Amino acid sequence: MTGFSLSAFTLLHVLISLIGIIAGLIALTGWLKSDPARTPTATFLATTILTSATGFMFPFTKLLPSHIVGIISLVLLAVATGGAKMVEW
Helix, strand or coil, X not given: CCCCCHHHHHHHHHHHHHHHHHHHHHHHHHHHCCXXXXXXXXXXXXXXXXXXXXXXXXXXXXXXXXXXXXXXXXXXXXXXXXXXXXXXX
């Protein structure tokens, strides 16, 4: 489906996740200092969306709790990214 082997796709999924975690920690540090930076926050949101989306690209035969968490995550991220756009106005 993606043109990658399962192990290569898993590695890509994990790397995206790690970038998201690091960006999230950097963004959190800024938020705690009341100095939020846009780049780490945008990177965190984008990589978290990618992580959730790529999770659905793995082969599966039935709905699992991880899929439900992924769906909830994508809905909340849609709200978060929509809310971030509204703040800029």
